[in-house]
Amino acid sequence: MSSIEEALRFVARRIARLRGRSPGSIGGGALIVLAVLAAAGWYFRPWLHGIVYAVYTTPILPLALLVAGGVVYALRRRTTLVGPQAVLAVFLLVLVVGSGITGLLAGERLGKSTLDAATTADSLDETNSQMPRVVPKSVAARYASNTLNFPQYRISGSDVTVNNGTPYWSYALAPDGAYNHFTKRQHGTVLIDMTQQNAEVRTVTDDLERGIGPAFYNNYRFELLKRGQYLVDYGDPFMVVNEGEQYIAVPYTTPTFHWVPLPYTTPEWGGVALIDSDGNVEDLSPAEARSHSALEEQRLYPSALARKKVATTKYRRGIVNTFTSHEDEIEVAPVPGANNDQPFLVFTEDGPEYIVAVEPYGEAQGLKEVWTVDSRTGDYEMYTPDRSLFGARKATDYVRQAARTTDWNRFSPSEPIPVVVDGQLYWQVRVVPSDSSGIAYIAFVNARSSDVREVSTTREVVAFLEGDTGTVDSGGAADSRDPSLIVQRVAPNGTVVGTLEVYGNESVRVVQGNATATNATATG
Template sequence: MLRDRILRDDMFRDTISKIKKVILIVVLIISVFLYVCRPFFHGFFMRCYTNPAFLLAFVALGAGIMIRLFSDRFKWTIVVGAIFFVALLVGSMFVAEGKRVEIYKDISSNIVEIDTFPESTSIRLMPYQIARNNMTNNLTLEQFRLGKLDFVVLDGEMWWNAALIPDGTWIYYRMKPYGAMFINACETETEIIKIKQDLEVAEGIGISDNIYWRLYKDIDYWSDYSDPFYIPYDNNTKIMTVVSKIDYKLDSWTFVPLRKPVFGGVVLIDGEGNMKYVSPEKIDEEPILHGQQVFPEAIARLYGESFAYKRGVWNAWIAHKDQTELNDVPGEGNFMPYLIMVQDENGEPIPMWFMALEPYGTTYGLKKVLLVDAIDGTVYSWSKGENEQSVGAVKSIEHAKSSDTFRNVNWADFRLIEPIPIFKEGTMYWKLTMTRYTQTGITNIVLIEASNPENVIVFKDGAEFQQFLTEGATDTVEMSMDQLLHEIDVLLQKIKDLPSDAKSPILVELEEKLERLLSLLEES
């Protein structure tokens, strides 16, 4: 009997030994596979890297499964592991919120408070969707389509740009992008530049020549990267691809480790696929990057979101005292922050990320404006006075639609889209674009004064709008005032022509107020 028991123990040990060898081989194969194909799993590993609680959740579950497989003593190990898995997974969500708390702590001491707005320049007139539709309509290459649209600054003006990437599953693996397409965002008329150049490393192609595959393998796996944009050079014969790099800095929130995103520099990629990393300190030394929006949009948005957490997570989730939030306009495909151009102290155009912060809840007034320097990440903050009125981006569209200017417009055929801020002589306006539902052209340009939303100004084209920016009120605005004076005078005369016994007390009072209003308007 003892012999049989020893024999069974030997067989059990042999079985365990074989299982361990198989597991070791499987682990080695999986490890080699994960290393070779690591760009495929970048999203998952970065989630674990930036949020350690998320990684610990899977470690707890895996440990529970392994212990249960190799031991009969701990029957509840899987259950305990599952409980830890859920707890840590939920905890990782709290850590994600804590990241915003720590980001606000980082930037709060360096925020530059401003009481006047910088002057706008090179204002973007062509909204995202109209630009995309116009570029698509002018594309005659049957094997290519537009990639993601982004901005590039050319001679102080913003241009929409996108790569022309292969369109189709087979050619996704076989062909290179055709080049890139550019459309002037500061004009209402379509001005397009198309540059042909094979891009050896680019977006929208597979597999090993994909831009992100190469960035993860050749530059830094433990970083994230922005969407690429394209800079033409050598007299518009060549294209330089630019990608901003997002690194992560180890920190903690209430003794829980986390990693916060920081600007990690820029990667330049030429048409032959050669990559060059440029650190944040060396960006000024690269002439091709002069005046470009290299500071990542994703980090700028996190800055805006972090203001909701300046009093901590409890206040952001429960109390909501003195809380702001970043409200995107519903139905818009283009989210804040918006890229705008303003003048620096020397009158030179510089790119800025703009965000409008509104009070928490269902109110849509403008409470704070954030401007993030799109070159170095400096944060500027303007706060509304306690007794001042100012409307936000969401309500600017409603104010425009309800104005007398558009009382005869059938909004089933037209849309007001993309409220963009404009700063003129210290006053902030919301610029809206009126377009048909097809969104292929600009019908009118509309300005709404943020602090006086009843002041709605309509321009028929870009030339008239530019005249307003340089000279003040256009002829169209002055004619509208003359028309208003005329209509008040006609109405006043009709009341005066009524017999005295036919005038009610209300009409008498209205007559007096119209006379006073007419006098004030004529004096102004």
């Protein structure tokens, strides 16, 4: 018996009981319409989830309605000119103002609770050299599309998964086109090896009963909201391949209610929903997810929650401070990278961690703090550098400055990932073409000295992470980057007003007025 038939019979029995009749003798068009609507609403409740969850997690809503009703009642005792429009206007006003205030209260509580629960780290964990992040997200998507040989399917979604100790970018093989959307299921999983610079693509094919991309009756989310928990916030799904079986893992958050001084909610990690290839749904608590055989290598904590919690620590000195002096206020550092932003999942010697680099509020681009979040337990650590370090945005500037022969109209620095080698923080920056067709090279930027080390192969990346940092150290610039010629602009009083450094076989062209240009080449 289908769910909709069950719902119809349930509603029919309830109506019949109320009217004292048997289910087969129910009459009246209104009751039939009511039964159909109730059954349809129950069956299609996944489509209503967004509205229901928004109302559920906005406890200021009934308060706004109560206040609006009280205000209008008081006004109507004095005048009869107050109509339904007045009720709606007062309700919306109270709701908008109240939602703004409760949003600030929720941010302050979440930020301060994050600070209270976090531990202080004296150093950052060393990066696992055997699990490097080499391929950025945009390039992985291009690799997956270029090697796709299924005409009825496309890649959908993008997230990090681990299989047999190797991290991959994972994609679902979703139906492509309107006809296939309604007639086909997810056909499998595409895995792009994150640790190899070249396109290393693995495809696992087998239809999933409930997958990513098809119509609602074959869709994982529709099934999840029917069989799993309803009043939770499901995050982005990611594919898991374990012993040849395919799973869809969906971390989720649950609301925690607070009632004073006004009612509001804050999110907390609730668990992980796991859907197997037969469409069966398992609702796993965080502890159950960590012990599940299919998830033993995977990140489990919601990445969006990690970013949100770190971002709300800007309220550490109160709400008023964020509108006035901004003392000790932080912001999550914006980073370049097509459709990818912090937090980045980095594989350390202690396991997979989300890393969120934060800067001081405003125009400053120094590194104020580095937050690490254990992606399996949700434990937070805050590392505060004991000396001045520069952040991710400045690292990309140094890469541009160092690569003088790179055409930055056709290439761009992408996804500056923080890595730690021998206790020293570096920014690992991938330089990719504008069409994301590959990786031109990878630059490691010393966060203390600004020295840049460029590497072009996966072997060199691994060697660097193992400690072979070459001539790059905190004591000075690499010898190979010494300029061959320095040209100075000197004012009449002898003051140097400008300097031009010339490297390798670069040329210097000197033009005086309309005179013929003279070329000079630097050698060395």
